[in-house]
Amino acid sequence: MVVHEKSMTVEEFWAVYAGQPYELVEGRIVEVTPAGFSHGTITSRAAALLRAFVDAHGLGEVVGAETGFWLNEHTAACTRLRLCAAGETRIHHGGG
Numbered sequence: 056m057v058v059h060e061k062s063m064t065v066e067e068f069w070a071v072y073a074g075q076p077y078e079l080v081e082g083r084i085v086e087v088t089p090a091g092f093s094h095g096t097i098t099s100r101a102a103a104l105l106r107a108f109v110d111a112h113g114l115g116e117v118v119g120a121e122t123g124f125w126l127n128e129h130t131a132a133c134t135r136l137r138l139c140a141a142g143e144t145r146i147h148h149g150g151g
Contacts, residue, residue, distance in 0.1 A: 064128055082129035 062082035072079075076087045090098075106117045 062129065065130070080130055 063079060063084065064082075065079060068077075068079040068084065072084065076089060078085050078087055102117060102119070109115060109117050
């Protein structure tokens with residue numbers, strides 16, 4: 056569900072919505088549905104396996120599902136599984 060129709064930049068979004076259940080998609084604020092128990096158990100197992108592989112091959116970092124990614128000036132995603140090549144995104148380090 057779109058919560059805010061006015062176009063926003065990622066900087067504006069993080070200043071107001073950091074740590075809240077929203078994403079910025081093409082400049083619009085979108086409410087995010089919380090994940091359930093089953094989702095949490097599956098993603099934690101997948102993350103553990105992925106972390107072991109990435110570490111064993113020196114491939115970089117694996118982060119939690121709640122990590123915010125700056126995908127472009129008007130899109131900041133926090134909830135979807137995404138594999139990112141080195142240098143593809145900027146990671147938001149504020150708000151926790």
